[in-house]
Amino acid sequence: MNNAKVLVILEPADDGLGVANARVLGAVNCLRQHLALDCDLVICGGNALQVDAALAVADVGQVICADQLPDSQAETLAPWLATLAIPYDYLFIASNSFGKNLLPRLAALLDNQPVTDVIAIKSANRFQRPIYAGSAIANVHTEQPQILLGIRTSAFDAVVPGSSSARRLVVPGPVAQSLSRLIREETVVLERPELTAARVVVSGGRGLQNRENFALLYSLADKLGAAVGASRAAVDAGFVANDLQVGQTGKVIAPDLYIAVGISGAVQHLAGMSEARVIVAINKDPDAPIFEVADYGLVADLFEALPELIKQL
Amino acid sequence: MKILVAIKRAVDPNVRVRPLPDGSGMDIATAKMSINPFCEIAVEEAIRLKEQCTASEVVVVSVGPVVVQEQLRAALALGADRAIHINTNEALEPLSIARLLKEVVMQEGPGLILLGKQSIDGDHNQTGQMLAALCNYPQGTFASKIQLVNDEVHVTRELDSGLQTLALRLPAVITTDLRLNQPRFPTMPNIIKARQKPLVSIAPADLGVTVNLRVFTESLVVPTSRPAGVKVNSVTELLEKLRTEARVL
Ligand SMILES: Cc1cc2nc3c(=O)[nH]c(=O)nc-3n(C[C@H](O)[C@H](O)[C@H](O)COP(=O)(O)OP(=O)(O)OC[C@H]3O[C@@H](n4cnc5c(N)ncnc54)[C@H](O)[C@@H]3O)c2cc1C
Numbered sequence: 366m367n368n369a370k371v372l373v374i375l376e377p378a379d380d381g382l383g384v385a386n387a388r389v390l391g392a393v394n395c396l397r398q399h400l401a402l403d404c405d406l407v408i409c410g411g412n413a414l415q416v417d418a419a420l421a422v423a424d425v426g427q428v429i430c431a432d433q434l435p436d437s438q439a440e441t442l443a444p445w446l447a448t449l450a451i452p453y454d455y456l457f458i459a460s461n462s463f464g465k466n467l468l469p470r471l472a473a474l475l476d477n478q479p480v481t482d483v484i485a486i487k488s489a490n491r492f493q494r495p496i497y498a499g500s501a502i503a504n505v506h507t508e509q510p511q512i513l514l515g516i517r518t519s520a521f522d523a524v525v526p527g528s529s530s531a532r533r534l535v536v537p538g539p540v541a542q543s544l545s546r547l548i549r550e551e552t553v554v555l556e557r558p559e560l561t562a563a564r565v566v567v568s569g570g571r572g573l574q575n576r577e578n579f580a581l582l583y584s585l586a587d588k589l590g591a592a593v594g595a596s597r598a599a600v601d602a603g604f605v606a607n608d609l610q611v612g613q614t615g616k617v618i619a620p621d622l623y624i625a626v627g628i629s630g631a632v633q634h635l636a637g638m639s640e641a642r643v644i645v646a647i648n649k650d651p652d653a654p655i656f657e658v659a660d661y662g663l664v665a666d667l668f669e670a671l672p673e674l675i676k677q678l
Numbered sequence: 679m680k681i682l683v684a685i686k687r688a689v690d691p692n693v694r695v696r697p698l699p700d701g702s703g704m705d706i707a708t709a710k711m712s713i714n715p716f717c718e719i720a721v722e723e724a725i726r727l728k729e730q731c732t733a734s735e736v737v738v739v740s741v742g743p744v745v746v747q748e749q750l751r752a753a754l755a756l757g758a759d760r761a762i763h764i765n766t767n768e769a770l771e772p773l774s775i776a777r778l779l780k781e782v783v784m785q786e787g788p789g790l791i792l793l794g795k796q797s798i799d800g801d802h803n804q805t806g807q808m809l810a811a812l813c814n815y816p817q818g819t820f821a822s823k824i825q826l827v828n829d830e831v832h833v834t835r836e837l838d839s840g841l842q843t844l845a846l847r848l849p850a851v852i853t854t855d856l857r858l859n860q861p862r863f864p865t866m867p868n869i870i871k872a873r874q875k876p877l878v879s880i881a882p883a884d885l886g887v888t889v890n891l892r893v894f895t896e897s898l899v900v901p902t903s904r905p906a907g908v909k910v911n912s913v914t915e916l917l918e919k920l921r922t923e924a925r926v927l
């Protein structure tokens with residue numbers, strides 16, 4: 366039997382392969398345990414650094430690049446990728462804001478029902494995905510001839526850059542679409558490690574009370590070399606930007622250490638962080654549900670505990 | 679301009695749910711059901727656009743068994759004008775729903791189609807994007823701000839990396855994020871008025887669509903729970919444990 370053909374759709378990144386992409390490739394390696402496969406990558410933006418990094422990934426056949434790319438919006442990419450996808454048995458993409466925007470649009474053009482937020486690959490066509498904010502794990506299978514997978518990146522290890530013999534293949538790019546245009550991008554300048562990639566994350570909730578008090582959390586984060594996260598309540602109240610939200614409808618992360626400060630532990634929040642290796646909760650309410658998942662709980666007023674922590678580190 | 683809003687009946691977000699012991703489904707037979715929170719935000723936005731006289735009519739649509747009419751009535755009580763129920767007892771997935779909604783879009787010809795970004799039961803986050811593809815309309819997903827400007831709609835989107843604003847040509851599909859608005863509560867007079875508002879029920883066959891499942895759920899399992907943790911008495915003890923026991927510092 367021929368090897369299965371896998372195409373990985375790479376999210377644009379400007380500092381190399383991109384963390385999310387590296388983890389999607391980790392998921393491809395999990396599929397490899399169930400069948401023999403050949404893997405190609407397709408670039409959807411990004412820059413020359415990303416192409417170089419993609420060419421360096423081990424066990425990759427071709428890195429497909431467009432000769433020209435008008436933009437990286439789903440309206441532009443989906444029809445182009447739908448054509449490129451024809452010979453492939455599997456398509457992989459990260460289930461993050463880029464992949465979630467693009468994959469369903471692409472899938473509908475292919476008349477395909479994708480499996481998204483995949484956390485485990487059980488066989489060639491059996492997968493696990495969480496539902497109800499992680500209250501249950503669904504075992505799903507599909508007999509579709511082409512399988513489209515959105516990968517929950519927190520559940521897979523990133524591949525390490527290897528030495529590869531991948532070839533670069535330049536193909537005609539997508540035609541410009543007239544449906545939408547970009548007006549503005551307000552990208553946050555990261556002063557700290559990126560949330561989904563960080564080994565340590567300190568997160569703040571409504572208990573922080575206001576934007577100014579988040580300074581305490583930033584000091585702690587800087588002492589630990591940590592990323593900063595937040596609950597929905599903290600984001601809704603404007604203490605921090607939306608891209609810091611952890612949870613069912615924010616980012617899903619699995620750092621080595623997660624420190625939740627002034628966060629009650631609603632199920633929607635737990636959905637984003639309960640896979641962390643070690644969880645610490647600091648909350649003045651001894652009955653806060655966050656303590657049910659915390660490995661170490663400290664019942665304390667955060668305005669006393671945080672300065673003390675910062676001092677002792 | 680007409681606005682079409684797709685709403686889903688889902689377990690109320692404040693209810694804690696578990697899989698049934700035999701894993702055949704979720705234990706939700708007696709759970710409180712509501713309009714999926716993201717759809718509620720979509721309904722609210724449509725009503726606000728109508729109140730600003732940007733929209734002329736708000737039509738809500740839901741796919742599912744007869745009980746979803748409760749959520750359609752709830753949306754009418756919030757201020758929608760008219761409801762369409764696509765009646766089916768079949769198991770549904772985003773592609774089937776998008777295919778059904780596409781036919782409604784073709785019949786109704788709305789200028790704007792609003793959906794939630796995600797249903798909080800299936801957590802798919804797919805239907806809006808699929809509908810946009812099937813209609814070949816632009817999409818503004820994860821919207822935290824919507825503004826009609828001439829014959830375009832400007833949509834601010836919540837991304838992993840920050841915010842992005844797009845201009846979409848109309849008709850367009852928009853999926854709503856949590857920070858788009860704060861939905862209102864229905865008033866008693868409006869709940870009563872909603873009973874008189876038109877609600878039609880049609881079958882998938884009336885739209886020429888057969889729904890068939892492509893991804894099958896074999897079983898649901900409870901996620902492995904974390905071993906019980908400990909309470910520490912001081913910051914000093916916490917750091918000591920993180921260093922020597924957990925070895926994460
Ligand atoms: C559809 C939907 C999606 C959602 N998605 C998400 C999501 O992705 N992420 C998310 O986080 N939430 C999400 N939520 C919201 C979630 O349900 C909770 O409302 C939210 O997580 C609460 O945030 P919080 O813990 O910061 O606030 P609260 O629940 O108000 O908790 C504040 C905590 O701070 C503690 N505290 C207060 N003062 C102090 C002090 N001085 N010292 C120590 N502790 C103190 C209190 O004891 C309390 O436990 C979602 C909700 C819905 C309906």
Ligand SMILES: Nc1ncnc2c1ncn2[C@@H]1O[C@H](COP(=O)(O)O)[C@@H](O)[C@H]1O
Pocket residue numbers: 684685686687714716717720739740741742770772775792793794795796797798800801802803804805806
């Ligand atoms: N059964 C349904 N009927 C009407 N609209 C739906 C239905 N299921 C999903 N939707 C719409 O699609 C959005 C996203 O759902 P999903 O793709 O399932 O996460 C929801 O917020 C609704 O607006």
